[in-house]
Structure formats: structure tokens, C-alpha cells
Amino acid sequence: MRLVVENVSKSFGDKKVLESVSLTLEEGEIVCILGASGVGKSTLFHIISGLLMPDEGRVLLDGEDVTGKPGKISYMLQKDMMLPYKTVLDNVALPLIIKKTSGEGKIWPWRRIRTAREKAAAYFEEFGLSGYEKKYPAQLSGGMRQRAALLRTYLFSQEVALLDEPFSALDTITKGKMHQWYLSIMEEIHMSTLFITHDMDEAIILSDRIYILGGTPAVIQDEITVSGKKPGAEEFKISPEFLEYKKRILEYIQ
């Protein structure tokens, strides 16, 4: 699937936040939006996910206009947003429970719930969560919560996902481990991903392309293609190529 954002602008009251933002996400790509705090990154994602109407512009998914229509694109919010009153399994299975299915699921909701749980449980091993199905989110470490949120996002739609600062709540060391895990899991599941970060290192390590969002109102200031990477995150991080990319980004961000 191909996601296209065309000339999106948005104001809150008198305050213009986004000014004619355009971007594309090709099938299977990992693209990052890099910008300082408060610049309007989450607002952009709210618009792409259909939660918020833009003042101008539109969002196209494989050519279909999905502006203001939620439920089409998988969205992982900025906070890990595990519902504290549901077990990890129920949290992860939530998109499958919510989904409007035809057939008997409509009449017997508990059947739908059981099927959803079974489907979700099958992925726990792969996402390093096995044994934690019946626990509550508060009993998990930050990294595990993030993995569970990622699994939930994946279960909603295998095609296009928006991740809002997926790793920013983690400490640097856990974050490093998560980066490696993320790169390896992405090799298996091939989900087109648009993600937000304000961490340059993270942007360079994980993405195929980087959009730099900045200014008030925010515009796309640059687009950087990152190529020839992935020799394992930590080594890449101390390679000269990495430093080159970093220098280029630093031009925009002091």
C-alpha cells in the first residue's frame, strides 16, 4: 500500500501548526519524521490516521481519499497506551475484538473475543512476550509494554502503520536493544511504517528516508534518504557514514 499526504495544513484556534505538509510512504518502506518537541508531529499523525480533519489537504491510501476516516491505518500513539484494566493479551487482541466482522462473530461476541485472543496469542513468542499473556500492563517493563503496543499495532493492520515516538520513553540502553529487535522483526513482517522521533540517532539507524519537520508553522524542511546501512544498529552508530548523516541533519537542528 502506498500512503500519500498532500498539502496538509492545520491550525488550532489562531495558532497555525502545520503548513502545507506533503509526504509519501511507499510499500515496505520505513520512513521517519524528525522534529523538535511541540512542532506538530503528533498533530500530523492524528490527521493521517483520520482522527482529526485537516483545514486543507488530503490523505490518500492507494489513491483512495481517507481524510477524516479512521480505522484504515494502524496507529500506535505516543504513550504506549496499554489499557491498565485489561490483561496484556486482551490489550493486544483489542483491534481484533473491535473489528467489525461478518458472520457469527456479530451474534456471539464472546466467540469473536476467543478467536481474537487465540490469533493474538500466536504472536507472543515472536514478540518476546510469552508468559506475560495474563499479566496486567503495570507489571511489565517499559520495553515489553512497547513491544506489546507494537504487536497490537501490527495486528490491526499488516499494511501501513504510524508509530508516534515508539521508543522515546525507554532509557538509552533499553532503547538500543529495542532498535536491534525492531530491525530484525521488520525483516520478517515487512510493514510499511511511518514513525516519529526527535532522536537523530534513532532516525538514522532505523529509517530508509527521513523527513525533517520544523519551523512555526511546521513545514517539511528536508528529505534525506539513508542508504547502505543495517550492519547491526550499534556498529552502524559508530561508523563514519552515520556521522555524515548526523552532520547533515544538524544543519537544520541546532
Next chain:
Amino acid sequence: MRLVVENVSKSFGDKKVLESVSLTLEEGEIVCILGASGVGKSTLFHIISGLLMPDEGRVLLDGEDVTGKPGKISYMLQKDMMLPYKTVLDNVALPLIIKKTSGEGKIWPWRRIRTAREKAAAYFEEFGLSGYEKKYPAQLSGGMRQRAALLRTYLFSQEVALLDEPFSALDTITKGKMHQWYLSIMEEIHMSTLFITHDMDEAIILSDRIYILGGTPAVIQDEITVSGKKPGAEEFKISPEFLEYKKRILEYIQ
């Protein structure tokens, strides 16, 4: 002033958190304690500040045993810990209001409060906070709150300060700016500082020496002296020396 921590051990219930930790902080030095989340860094600071009694070992300040005696060392807690119901000025002046002074301050507390406010206000310019005296913490940005907390810590004691992850709540870009600001302010105020971080880059940029805390129970795994630096934080960050230090630290932290 010279701070010495000798063979400190601490358990919570059956769980041993710190095992015979020793370290020193010389006058005017900036020393960092680097370790993963949950390793026991804050616990160590609680012990040094006198809030918590260690099971074994002691804390010496210029040779005087201050184990379990709070009020001697300035301590900035992990959260910025601005009291939400006090204005920024009152928050910053708090240590001066609290301090037991002899003379008329004892009899007329409002005089002490007025004097404290005046003293604190004098530093607002330098810490980039002027104009925000009468605001409440919720109205400040993350970076400003952190600067205010730092100023409060400085006002409590100009000699030895403990900073628990002073910049970890900030986004990477703001963090970068704060690092530069911090280095420049430290050139003026010369406060001996022991700080905690789990961010390798931060540790290398800011400190004269780094203690690596790791394992369960946590021990000091290595001590690294960082020399020949400070050509401006951002440039240093992309220099080859920086990468050398980073490689060395990465041996301990995967």
C-alpha cells in the same frame, strides 16, 4: 569539598540492590554514574543525600561522616519536582526559606521569605528564567523547569550537588541545547557535581569521570576518565575521540 562514598551496600527486603559501592568526587569535578534503568542509581543517591540509611558503608563529606544525615548535600531528584502549587520563584527560593537561619528570620518568617525571594530572583537572569518568576511550573516548558530545578539545587548549596538524570525527560534536541547551556554555566559556578544518566553521549560530553554501575546487585564495573574535551558539545559529539569513549563504554553495556 570532597565527597567519599565507602563500600555502600543496600538491600530492599530480600533483594540486594547495591553491593559495596565506593566512589569519590573531588572539588570542582563533574562525575557521572552511568547505568541501566532499575540498576540502583537513584537508591545510591538517596543514600548519599542521607535520605536512606545504607545497610553497610558510609558517606564522608570532607572527612565528616554524613551517613543518614540529610541537609548537607544539594540533591536534585529524578523528576524535576517543581511543586505545582508554588510559583517558580517560590519553588526556587524554597531551600533558602527552609534553611534554619539564626537571628530575626526565626521570629519573622515572612522576612526570611522576602529575603529568600530576593536572593533567588537575582539568579533568574543568569539561568534564562527572567520574566517567569510569577508563573506556575505547569506553564513552563520542560527545559525551563529543568533549569529552575538546577537553580534551586544550586541555591541550596554551592558546594556539592547530586543530579539524578537531570536531562532525561527532555527531547533530544532540547537536551542538546541544555548540555551546552550546562557546560557554560558550570564554567561560572564551579559546583562539584555527581550526576546520574543512562545516556552514554551525555555522560561523555559532560563529565570529567564516568563510573559505570551495573549487575545485580549493582557494583562499580569501571571508571573512565574523559579528558581533552569541551570544544562545544555538538562538535565534540561527532569527533573521533568521542567514538573511542563510546566504544569503551559499549563493552559493558550491550
Next chain:
Amino acid sequence: MKRKLQSITNALIPASAVILLLIIWQVLCLAGVLPGYMLPSPWQVVQAFVKDFPLMAGHMWTTLFEAFAGLGIGIVMGFVVAFLMQRFHALYRAFYPILVITQTIPTLAIAPLLVLWLGYNTAPKITLVVIMTFFPITVGLLDGFKEADPDAVRLLQAMGASKTQIFFHIMLPSGLGHFFAGLRMSVSYAVVGAVVAEWLGGFSGLGVYMTRVKKSYAYDRMFAVIFLITAISILLMKLVDIVQYFVMPWKRDDRSKTKMEEYK
């Protein structure tokens, strides 16, 4: 082991404080400082309690029936009304301020009117209990819904969930904490409400018992029944805690509360 011991001493301290107060009271009565017609001694109250317990037990079931029936109706109505008001914003805006105002009406003042309108059976008593419990439960639930994390709502919206699904997956569980706090208040209101309604007339019930013993100057029995009512309230509140324990399993170990212990 250590914790168990501590929780026993935790219970012992207030218990001994109560016993001390009772002993002082008994001594004052025996010494004649407090005349019998003004205040019976604790010992007299205990005797009256033991002697009259079978009689009080009979009345108690009536009161409990009224309290539970009223509370049950109040809870069901509360849930339905809260659901509708949450679901349809116009209803919320029209009726939420009225709900809040209604709570300030002195319910007891209209109790005599209820008896006049509904007769002397259990109907007016149950109605009074419903009025006294419905409002706190509804307002509690609505306030609880407001606690729902807007990001959780957005998460479900982004998944394309319907408003009803958002209600059941987000609003309801978020409101439960407030609901149980409201319920804990309400069980005690329910019992006291039933008793007060019975003061106004009826065949049986602890309120009827109370007016009768008061009329025949039996203050020892009066205190005994006040004690019984208090005990019932406390037991019911504990019951609510137990129900909450099972309904909200994710709240069971709130470790953060004990974190300060080491530092004290």
C-alpha cells in the same frame, strides 16, 4: 510473617483506643456523673443488645431488604442513565447540572411527602433509598467516565471502534474506580435512608424499632440499635471492597503506596 504481625498491631491500636473510650464512659456512668436517663452505660447497651437481638434481627431483615432493593434499583438506573448521558451529549448537557443540583436538595425533607404519595408499605422507603443512592452513583459514574484517558479514546477511534464499543472498552472500566467509591458511600446512605424512611411509619424495620424504643424511653436499646446500624454499614462497605477486589483485578497490588515505608 512480619507483615501479618504488623497488620494485627495495626488493628489493635484503634481497637484499644475504642476500648479505652468505652471504659471511661462506663466509669463516668457508674460514678453517676452521667445520669442514666441521659446516657446509658456501655454495659447496659451490651445487655440490651444481647437481650433484644432476636427482635432486632427481625427488623433488620426488613431494613436490609429495603436498602438492597433501593440500592439495586439505584445502581441499575444509575448505569442506564450514565450510559445514555455519556452516549448522547445533548442529554448530558441538559441533565448533568440538574443531577448535581438534585443532590443538594434535603432528601429527608421530602420523605414525609413520599409516604403520603406512596403509602406506608416498603414503596416509599425503597423510593427514598433510590433517590439517595441513584444520584451519587450516576454522578460518580459520569465523573469516572471523564477520567477516561482521551488518548485511549483516540486509540479506539483510530481502530474504527463505534461509540458503544468505546463506552464498554474505555469509559466503563475507567469509571469503575469512581463507581466503587460512590458505591461505598451509597451502601451506608442506603441503610441510613431506609432507617430514616421507617421513622416515618411502617410495619417493621430498624427505624420502626428505633421510634418505638425511643417512645418508651429505652435509651439503652436505642444505642444498641444505633450500634447495629453502624455495624451493618461497616460490613456492607467491606463487602463493597471485596467485590471491588474481584471486579478490578488490575488494582490489586498498588505497590506505589507502600514505597515510602523504607524512608519513614
Next chain:
Amino acid sequence: MKRKLQSITNALIPASAVILLLIIWQVLCLAGVLPGYMLPSPWQVVQAFVKDFPLMAGHMWTTLFEAFAGLGIGIVMGFVVAFLMQRFHALYRAFYPILVITQTIPTLAIAPLLVLWLGYNTAPKITLVVIMTFFPITVGLLDGFKEADPDAVRLLQAMGASKTQIFFHIMLPSGLGHFFAGLRMSVSYAVVGAVVAEWLGGFSGLGVYMTRVKKSYAYDRMFAVIFLITAISILLMKLVDIVQYFVMPWKRDDRSKTKMEEYK
């Protein structure tokens, strides 16, 4: 401008809902469905209110005096007791459970005893109001103190602050939110408590007025006085909000609450 308009329509919707109810009630009365001796029509109530207002106003001052005196004493006692219990942990452990239990005692049941013990002046009324308000305020404050951020306490401890300083700089401001919530409840309790105590005897006061009009089967005046009591409760609660606005300036713009608006 837009906000102002919106807040006006916000008030209009519930107001028109109330007016609609009143019209239905009036029509039912005029149609004779509701007999006059059972329920006066709204118009009769309004007439009674206007006609009797000077008389009611006189009684109102008595009731307000009792309510305020009781509330004032309750607040002062609440603060002192909460301070002592916070300061001395032994007191807390001995009396906190008793405080909580005391709240479940049906206060109204002991009101007649108060009259017997204290006579027929304002003393028993004020005492009842004190009892009804002291406990929620104290428990509210103590629960508020528990809300205090343990890290804030540690911060002050690290600065070498004394327990008293920690109380005034951390505990007290942290407890204020709960205190005002308790106070909002308490002002309404205070008025109703004073009225109920007056039912049991006194020279003047809205409760005395109420018993008199009830005895003379004047239900229109009865409704008028219930209306007045409700209005007083609401006004006092608004007053508490205003006081809170000034005492807790840092709570003034809680922006997070309005953040969802765009999404609805």
C-alpha cells in the same frame, strides 16, 4: 466571544429542561390529576415563596448562623486534628479507623440526644453541624495529605526541612484539593444539618418554619422552603468554588480538560 456564547447556551439547556418539567407539573395540577393536598402546583409554590419571603428570611439568618458557626468550628477542628494526626503517626493509627467508622453512624439518630444534652438553644444545632462537617473535612484532609508526592517530601527532607516545614510546604497544599471537595459537600451538609436539628426544637430557623407549615398542612410553603434551602446550598457551594479559585491559583487553567474538544 464564541466561548461566552457557548457558556450561555450551556446554561440555557438545563434551565429549559427544568422549565419544561415545571410546566408539565403545573398542567397536571390544573388538570386535577394531582390533588392540591398532595402536591401544590409550581405557581402556588411561587406565590407562597413571594408572600412568605420576609418571614423566611428572618428564619434563614438563624439557620445560616448555625450552619456557619458549626462549619467554622468543624473546619478549625478538622485542620487541627488532621495536623496532629499527620504529625504524630501514633495518633493517626489509633484514630483514623475510628474517624472513618464514625462517618457511618447515622448522625441524625443522635440528634434528639444532642437536644436533650445541650438544651434548646443554638448549642445542639451547632454541635450537630460540627459533627456532620468535622469528619468529612478531617478525613478529606488526611486523604489529601496521602496524595502528597513522596518525592516532594524527599526533596524537602534532603534540604533538611523539619516535619512541621514539610507539613506546611507539602502536605497542606497537596491536601487542599481534597479539602475543598470535602468542603463543598460540607456546606450542604451544614445547612441540611442545621435544618434537621431545628426540626427537633428551637425558637427560629428554617427547620422551625418547616415544622410549623407542615403542621398546618401548608405544602405550598413547605415546597417554598425546600426550594430556599436548595438555593442556599447551591449558592454556598458556588462560594466554595470562588474561594478555591483564589486559594489555589495554580489550578486555574487546567488546559488538559479542554484538549479533547477538537476531536468530538
Next chain:
Amino acid sequence: GNTATERNSDATAEKSTKNSKKITMVLDWTPNTNHTGIYVAQEKGYFKEAGLDVSVIQPPDNGATDLVASGGAEFGIDFQDTLAAAFSSDSPLPVTAVAAILQHNTSGLISLKKKGIDSPGKLEGHSYATWDSPIEQAVLKNVVEKDGGDFSRVKLISTYVEDIVAALHADIESVWIYYGWDGVKCDMEGLSTNFLPFADMNPTFDYYSPVIIGNNDYMKKNPDTTKAFLSAVKKGYEYAAGNPSDAADILLKAVPELDEKLVQKSQEYLSKQYIADAAQWGEIDANRWNGFYQWLNENKLVDNALDENAGFTMDYLK
């Protein structure tokens, strides 16, 4: 109902034939010795014999008349003085007094002997607990002034006295009580008191209290049932008049919450008052009834003047 009799009546209601008529009797307040005859009729089966299924309920404070008027109960108990307000209001309550429970007004002023209030005029300068009825205060004014006292110097305290003994120990110096209950209690407590009956102070005040009232509509439609009910009640009171101790036991069995000694003592006193000097139990003398209401009319104590013979009838009492 949980008291023994009420349970019985519930049980019989289910078993008895369908044509037994259900009747609700609402008392004036908590059950006491004024009501003994009703409980006797219940216990001894007089109601059942008359084909009636009677349930006795304790009403809201001052609510019995409202209940009877609204049809919530067929019969009830009230007092001639308080009924005046119900009869004279703009929309009079549809109730009528059908029988007097006690022949004479047994109420009076009680005070501790040491206060020296041995005649009504001496109330001057003392406090009195009033329930704020204009009629009550007019009656008091009349007797005080007739005895040469200054009523304006009587300290009126608005209160409903819950406990006469405690009240007299507190700052209340005199209370209007019914001797049959509160007076007996004072005697039991060994208080030396002065008791001044109103009937003695002014014959106009020997009105009827308490009386049985019925719903007008119901009685008009069911005259025979009304008569049957009243004759059963009458039989009950006649038994109570003749067997005070037995009757007290019956009351205590039905209402075990009451204090045994007080009920026995009170019954002893009241048994002589049920019939007293009248030809039969329940008789209402038109002269005495009208005399009091006339006095109310003259003193403008009612909203609308009460007619001759208003509010009572002897038609149903045989």
C-alpha cells in the same frame, strides 16, 4: 410485619375467605396504650369475626390524617385540636371523626414541683416547650390569663419534646403532655411534679383527644363495614377497660419494643379513661365537641369558621 400479631394477620389474610374485607388502620404515632383496644381486637379475633382483615401501621409524624385523606388508609387516629386545621383549610381534608378513644382530655401541663407552678398563672416567667400550633398557644394563653398570669412573660421554646424526663432536667420548665404515658413515666422515675389538666382549668378544653377518624368516601360507600369495624374496636376497648393487665400483655406481645413496666402502669391508668362516665365507649358529645370548635371560631384560630357539628358523626357507632 414482623411483630407476632402482624405476622398472624398476614397469615390469616392468605388463608381466610376472599370476602374478608381488607382495612388499614393508621395510628397517630408509635404504638402505645392509647391503641390497646385495637391490638386486643386483633389478638382476640374480633376483627376476624366481623369478616375484617385489619393491618395496623405506624404513620409518619403528623401524617395519619393525610394518609386517611388520600385513601392510603381507611381509618386513622388524630386529635380534635389538630383536626381543626384539616377541617378549616381552603381544601378541607375528606375525613370525619367517628369515635372517641378517651372520653376526656387527659392532657395537661407538667412541671417539677420545685418550680412551684401549681396553677396556670404561675407559668409566668417560666419556660414552656411549644410545638408552635396557634391553637395550642391560644389555649395556653387562655388558661394563663384566666388565672391572672401574663402570657407574654412565658418563655416559649419551639420544640418537640422527645423525652419528658430529660426535658424537665434540661432548660424546659413545663411541657404539655398526655398523662397516660409521659405523666406515668415521670411518676415511675420518682419525679415529684405538678400536673395541671386542661379539662380542669377550663371546661371548654375538655375536648376529645384522641379520636378515630375515617375516610369520608370509603365510609359512605361501605357503611356496613365501617360499623362492623367500629364495633370490633369497641369490643377491644371494652375488654381493655375491664382487664388492664391482660390488655397490656397483648399490646406488649404485639409491640415487644415497648417498655414493659411503663405499658403496665400506663394501662392501669388509661383503662379507667376509655369509657369513664360515658354511656358507651366511643361516644362523642356534640356539646363538648362544638364547644371547643366554637371557641376556635370566636378566637379566629381557624382559616375558615367551622360549622356546627363539623367533623364528627355518631352514625357508624352502635
